[in-house]
Amino acid sequence: MASIPATVSDEDAGQDDGGESAQEVMERLADSVLGATARQWVLAALHGDDAVAALARGETVDGIAEDVRTPPPRPQFGRGYLGRIEVQGFRGIGRPAVLDFPPGPGLTVIVGRNGSGKSSFAEAAQAALTGRNPRWDAMPAAWRDGWRNLHFDDSTEVSVDLHMDGDVGPTRVTRVWTGDSVRSARGEVVSPSGMTAPLRSLGLDPELARYRPFLSYDELGRTVTGRAVELYDTITALLGLTGLAEAERRLAKACDRLAKLRDRPGRDLSYLVSRFKGATDPRAERAAELLTAESIDLERLAVIAADDGPADPARQLVMRRLRRMSVPERSLMGDVVNELRGAAMELAMAAGTKGDRARGVVTLLRQALEHHQRHPQESDCPTCHAEGVLGADWAQRARAEIARLDPVAASAAAAYERAEEARDKARFLLAPMPSWLPVDSELGQVWAQWEAGAKISDLGELADHIETVGRRFRSAATTARRNAGERLDDPTDGWAALAEQLAAWIDDARSATRAHETLIPAEQALDWLTGLAGEIRNERLRPLAAQAEHVWQRLRQERHIDLERLRLVGRGMQRRMAVDVAVDGVDNEGNAPGLLSQGEFQALALSVCLPRTLIPGNPFGFLVLDDPVQAMDTETVEGLSAVLAEVGRHRQIIVFTHDTRLPDALIRLGLPAAIRTIHRDATSNVWVDAPGQYGG
Template sequence: MTGDAADPDGRDGPDESGRGAAGPTDPIWLRLAAADLDPEAHALVVAALHGDAELEAALRGEPAVEAPPVPPRSQYRPRRAYLRRVRVRGFRGIGREAVLDLRPGPGLTVVIGRNGSGKSSLAEAAEVALTGRSQRWEGMQTAWRDGWRNLHDGERTEASVELVLAGDRESTEVTRVWTGSSVRSAEGAVTRPGRSPEPLSTLGWDDDLRRYRPFLSYAEVGRTIEGRASELYDMLSALIGLTGLASAERRLARACRELSRRARRPGKELPELVAALREAAPGNQRAEAALAALEGPDIDLERVAGLAKADPVDPEELIVLRRTRRLAVPEESTASDVIDELRGAALELAMVAGTKSARAHGVIDLLRRALEHHAQHSADARCPVCGADDALGPDWAARAVAEIGALESTASGAEAAYARAEEAREKARVLLAPPPEWVPRDSELGRAWAEWSAGSSRSDLVELADHVVRAGRRLRGAAQIARVEAAHRLSEISEPTEGWALLADRLALWVERARDAEFAQDVRGPAERARAWLVQAARELRNERLRPLASQAEMVWRRLRQERHIDLGALRLIGSGLQRRVAVDVTLDGAESAETSPGVLSQGEMHALALAVCLPRTLAKGNPFGFLIVDDPVQAMDGPTVEGLADVLAQVGRHRQLVVFTHDTRLTSALRRLQLPATIRTITRTPNSEVFVR
């Protein structure tokens, strides 16, 4: 097994891992520059590599920039870091402060102790100090995950890691202190030589901690092979620096699915729309026209859009239509009451006509009118009827009043008939009210109503009754027609639940989606070509970058397998999205197998395979962490495999700092028996959670 060929001492040097490869020299951009892609597909690949917003803009047809998605970062990686000390207090199984001192630099250190001695607590404390989380806790129940504070000494919970960065004599200390009840309440800080505490982000390790993870627990090893197929895929993608490429693939895949959905949507909705139009077509010219347009061999979207537009409506017209629909005119029963009253009053007048009582009533009426005229024009004594001068003076007025008094008893017999007649006329005048101002005068309703109200000037009771009958019949007919027409018109323009407007809205929406489908179909071709190119280029690039790791994994496997007749071949990243996984080529007893499966390997062999895949990441170029903490790697291994593991760990220890926690004495025995270079430490724990490392 070989270490990092470049930069063996971990000082600053060129980064060949692609850490700063988002610029024009990144392999994916070089491949894209040489690709035989049409301009539309090329622009979509560029946009997908940029991000979601850029791809959405490109899909809308907006110009796409050709520059790389982010400015090129520094071509020099951070200095390599080694562990000098791990200090833990009040965390998990550790009460009082426990310290693990280490020699910073390459080498293998094995910390051995029985179960419950505090090994995993030390390993997890170092992980949490740097990352704020532990992968072993992920997915566990809340009660277990949050039971992190030690019961014997939990007043202050703290974990710190002292690191030595290449080129420094003094340590850089990363400290995390818990201030609340939640395991996620820890606050972290870093103190570098000669500087005040700073946020952990100033180390610039956020991406590297996810990508290279200098921690490897038994649980993580198990998930690598037995967990979801995508987990190993994602781990290796991050390790070879191509997570951004995977994101671009997912963006284009989502875009293609969405374009396909948009292109198919109008066709799926059309049968239901046609059925609704067919139901409404009888008597509805626009529905019939829309139906004919949609059922033709070629759909003219412009024509359909024109049919979908509601007629422009004047707001005042809309008011008139709504009022007309609710219009009330004198009902026939109401008019009949007035007619009966008019005719009854006319008959009663006819009965008193020619009698002394009627004559006396007429004289009284005439005298009263004359008195009213005299009161209004007292200075003018001339009679307006005969023209005689001084005929209407004060003496005349006195005589007229006296005569009225004398005639009243005679006129009383006809008074009731005349009062009834006047009351009937008043009822008729109220009934014959003029039309509202909003009724159009030139409409049939307006003309009928004008004729109706003109009858209010009539005084003859019989003629007035005949007018109410004749004009009322015409008015009610015109009003009924106007109400029906107004309701029909409103159903077309303003009441979607009853008429065309609902269908017009649906038709307009369908036209909008049909136009969008045409656009989506035009863009779909370039998008599919862009996706196909990116998938193929990404597959080739992944396997190209994965090849050195696969070679390292194959060497690890050869040492771990011992006498087993299982050869590990190439590792390949295949599939995408939910189908992404890692294919492992194997040869079993000389017979080639397409890919490994859990049924081919034993539990110990699967564990060894997981270690073979995970261990090489610590040797990857560009990894700023010169150390790897491994917790319980021996489980489920038989004796020969443990010896192979001892050999592998010693080999890795020549190039990196390995800190291995284990309870299995077979590992330390194998190291001694094989005389492999290693520092062996012992960890113990007292009943009061005091942990000592010797």
């Protein structure tokens, strides 16, 4: 079986963040059949968000081709190897402990029981370079707060020596924790010349995230079973396809926005039509007709939307009068009702009494005297026609009778006077409906009932009428006055709001027309770029996938599961790396997790992760693996030992494990490896035996 090559060729795996892939797109674009506008979209997508947004707005973007051809340079690093890890006060390590490595390619296996300090060394090295450890992030707060060693009271420090190609000595990275938080560390770098600088001066953060030279058991598991987009992004970055993926994302996002602009008027049309059909303004009726026509005339609609005058001047006059209309106060209506009922009670009490009869006689005599005074020459009674009864003597006797009866009639007369005053007040309230008020309006209908109360003679019934109908009348009048004020604030009587909605819809419709015209070349560009991106991804992924398949073949031993291929598929939140497998010769495209055991998961993750160590441009000549053999059976461990030794010919591979099957397999197979044993006592003193060299 062919061995793993030292690297993936530079032609097959990108080292840039988009420059080479952009250049390749430019070359393919020059030979494509895309129109000029579609080509501009491709160039804008490669250039950046601002250029894409400008094209979407219909603006002309100049100079983007030249900008695309000159990608920003990436910092260059010599390949670095681990020479030493020094740890004190960190997790399981108390007093200072040192772990030395030959700074170059080769396989080193550190084996020890659980709790011997293996992971403490591995995580300390990762923390020194990155300031964090992915395993910490998944742990509860109680675990993170207990990261300091309990047997060591001095400062917590970690130092890592990196031997960079071309340097005369090591670059020492040191991180010292100053607080209780695991993230409270400060780091510094001492160059081979002795110069001290902040850790960030190395500029390795993007490369650490890209190439991941530290892999724990948990991280290996998440490689296949974790978030699909994370593995996609990692592999895309390794292959130098981040820029191309971003260009595809920009273009897809722009097409999506343009499609939404194109479709928005259609989505809003039915609601808008329902609003206009429910309005009484004749302009709304005309607008509804135009909006439901087979071909919508935007110019005619714009004329209607621009008409902001009142719909009915006569109605405006009614509104002004309504706003000035006086509405009876509730307290006044209550006073009149009380007065009517009080007067009615007094009348009822006076009825049939001597005073009531005396009042009647007095009233008749006064009327007769008044008639006699107006017609002194007449002596006959105008009612009974008795002759000669009305004369001076009669008048004198009548006045004497009135004088005698007045005191008797006084109380009854007062009751009648109160009743008349109460009626006058009621008649004042029951004013007739004004001629300008439409009788078919809500207020007009209630007012007709209200004024009908003026015909009621019975005081009690009149009081009931004012009390019951008066409530409805007052409510209707108050509402009409308020509505009139609101409508007068909008002289168009509600049309202004509808016109504003119509104008906004017209703007959307015009934008939709432009968006449709803009979207056609944008979608052509997206289809072309998506197809080309797939080709480039497959080309660059092919050697990495071939290495992964080779590693899998070594690891799978006698299993009947074949790793068919790796594919980068989808975009946006749907992007993922598809792992196609065949079980017993039957293809199962993209559904590997459902078929693999936990040990096979680990083997598959190693198949994906180990080849990226060999990617050109990877500044880390080392890979640290913490317990990679968990859940593997003995045959898989033997396959892994062969793979690690093979990769160790080209890179520095450091493995921490508690499983003695790995060193046993290396010894049994005679594979080259430095195998060392790590120990830890009850007070957190950790030491590592001198290396033993096995094989050749």
